[in-house]
Amino acid sequence: MGLHIGICEDDLIHIKILKNHIKEVIKSKNLPFEIYEFKSGEELIKNYPKYLDILFLDIQMEGLTGMDTARRIREFDNNVEILFTTSLNEYVYEGYEVRAYRYLLKPLTYEIIERHLNECILNILEKSKNFLIINNKNKLIKIMLDDVLYMETEGRELVIHKINDAYKVKMSMRKLEKLLQGKKFFRCHNSFMVNLDKIECIDKNIVYINKAQIPVSKHRIQSLKKELTNILGAIIC
CATH class of the missing domain: 3.40.50.2300 (Response regulator)
Known part of the structure; x- marks a missing residue:
């Protein structure tokens, strides 16, 4: 470094x-x-x-x-x-x-x-x-994980969402999940991964983060709630 x-x-x-x-x-x-x-x-x-x-x-x-x-x-x-x-x-x-x-x-x-x-x-x-280096439009960009809200797949690309920005990168969700192993991120759906620190509420099978509504797979909802409770002491609505 x-x-x-x-x-x-x-x-x-x-x-x-x-x-x-x-x-x-x-x-x-x-x-x-x-x-x-x-x-x-x-x-x-x-x-x-x-x-x-x-x-x-x-x-x-x-x-x-x-x-x-x-x-x-x-x-x-x-x-x-x-x-x-x-x-x-x-x-x-x-x-x-x-x-x-x-x-x-x-x-x-x-x-x-x-x-x-x-x-x-x-x-x-x-x-x-605690950061990712991504290739976005032929530019190398350093993204602090603490600034990430959630990620989603869009076609063959991943979209990394921050509060005021979003970056597209050619990477599979599976590869990203491996990169973030041990970090406070949870793959709540085949197409979505969320920052546990940013979750505001879980209502049924929907996660709310900064006004975004993110789906949670039925077979992953209990694991997500357990992860939130254990790590963050979150209040689940």
């Missing part, structure tokens, strides 16, 4: 210090990595990398502030881990809004970067076990 790390900071000296610390930490782990540098929030938004795992983001920048930059980022990227860098701690509560991973107070010593970056990398490696 390669790490893609961004630094958004309007002070060139701080960029250099932070970059050197990051390189030392990552090299000790023998992980491939790439570091992207941005000198303003505007530049970051305009040239946002295709893949970004970790972002060190200065809060107190001229123009678009770090907090406003983070808000913009969350409009299209919910996965990047944001580590704010700042000389003040007054922005901590605002960070909940943009799901900031950490706040690092300047000056940024090697020990500070090492501790927080190591913890962040471990978190990312754990999360990396």
